[in-house]
Amino acid sequence: MKQTNYEKIGWSIALDELERQRLSLRNHLLIEWFCVAWFLAVVGYRIISPYVLATHPSLRSLSDILGKPLWYLVIASEYAALILAIRVGRSDDWKGYREAFKQLYVENYLDSVFAELRYEPDQRIHTGYVEKTMIVPKRFRDNWRLAGNDYISGRYKQTRFQRSDLCLIYCFGKSNHSRKNTVVFSGRWMIVEFNKSFRSKVQIVQKGFCNSPRKRTFEMSDSVFDPVEMESADFNSRFLVYAKNEHEAFYLITPQLMERLQQLADRTGGKLFFCFVKNQLHIAIQSNKDSLEAPSVFKRLDEAQITQQFREEIEGITQFIDELSLDNNLFINAEK
C-alpha cells in the first residue's frame, strides 16, 4: 500500500481538523435541539395553561409566580430560541463536515489503494449502465429511478472498475396522489471491465435479492431471459441464473466460479447480483447501508476504528476482484 497524502502531511493534523469540525457541528446541533425544546416548551405552556387554570382555580399562573418583567423575558426568549434554531439549523456545518471527511480522508485513503482514481462523493453510476443489466422488470421500466453517491472509478491490480452506492426505487400507483415509492435495492454497485465481449447477457441472482414488491425473490417473470439450471445442486439452491443463451451461461459460470460465488455469498453481508453485459461484469451487493460515510458527530473520531471501517468497505471492492480472479487473462482489459 502506497503512502497517502495525509500520511505525508501528518495524519494527526487531518484528524485534529476533522475533530474540531465535529465538535463545532455537535455543539451547533445541541444548541439547535435545546432551542427547539425551549420554544416548544414555552409555546406548549402558553397553549395549555389557560385551560388548566380555568379548571383548577387554586393553581397560580407562571406569570404570577415570576412577575410580569420576568414573564416577558421568558416570552422574548421563546422567539429568540426560534430564531436561533433556524439560524443554526441553516448553517452548512454538517455539509462542511461531511465534505471535509470525504475529501480529506476518504479520497486519500482510496488513493492509497487504487490507481487512476476518480472520486465524486455526490455522483453515482450512470443510469444507462444499470438499465443495460435489465434488472428492472418490464412493467416498471417507465416507473423507476436511481439515487446514489460515492462514485469511485479506478484500477485495482490490472482491472478497471467503477462503483457507487445506489438505491433502486420503483414507483407504484397510476395517479400522482396514489403514487408510492418503494426502495427495492439499496447497497453497492460495482462494474468491472474485461477484455472479452460476450454475445448475450447472463444474470446470476442470489435468492432473496431485491426487496421485491410482493416479497418474491426476484421478479423475472416478464424477463427477456430464460432460467438456466446449472449442474451443481448446491449452487442452484442458492442462486438463480438467467440467460438468453444457455451455452454462454455455462461458458461464463465455470465450476470454479460457482464455488467462489458461494464462498463470497457466505462472506458478504448482503445478497448478491451479477450480470455479464458485453465487456462488463456488474456486481450488486444489497447491504442496505450507505458506505464511506462520516461516523456520528456524537462519537469521538477514532483513527483505528475509522481505518478498520474503511478497510472493510474497500475490501468490498478488492475481494470481488481477487476472489473471482477478475485480474486473470480473461478479464483484464487489454486496451487500458
Added chain:
Amino acid sequence: MNPVLIVIIVAVVFLAGCVISISNRLNKARVKIDEAGSDIDVSLTKRYDVLTKMVDVVKSYAKYEKETLFQTIQLRQGMTMREKNEANRLMGESFERIHALAENYPELKASANYNTLQKAIADVEEHLQASRRLYNANVSRYNQLLVTFPTSVIAGMKGMTREEFFSAEETKRQDVKMDLDF
C-alpha cells in the same frame, strides 16, 4: 348421469392430462439434449479447424508429414456420442503431439501465428468444456426422469433409453486431479 361414470371420466381425463404433461416434459428434455449435442458438434468443428491451421503452421517450421501430427479424424453429421468422444480424444492427442514438437523448435514457439492459434485453442477448449457441461447437465436431468416414477412408466412406453455422457478427456481429468492436490 351415473356418478360412477362421472368419476371414471374425470379420472381418465386427469390421467390423460398427466400422461400428456409427462410426455411433453420428456420430449423437452430430449430436445434439450439434442440442442446441447449440436452445441458440442459446433465446438468440435471449431477445434478441428484450429487444429488443421496449427498443423499447417507447424509444417512450415518442421518437415513433418501431416499424418504424423494429425491422425485421421472424421467429423460428420449424426455422429453418436461415442464417436464424438473418440474424435475429441484424437484431437486432444494431436494437440499434445504438436505442443511437444513446438518445445524443440523455439522459432515456432515464438512465432506470432503459433501464439495466436494457441490463444484460439484455449478459447475453443473453454467453449468445448461449456458445451460438454451443458450437454451432461441435460443428460443427467433426462436420465433422472427415466428412473423416476411416474415419468419412468411413460418413458418405458415411449421406448426412451438412457443417454451417454460426453466424457472429459483423460488429460483434462488429470489436470483436475492436480488442481485438487493443491
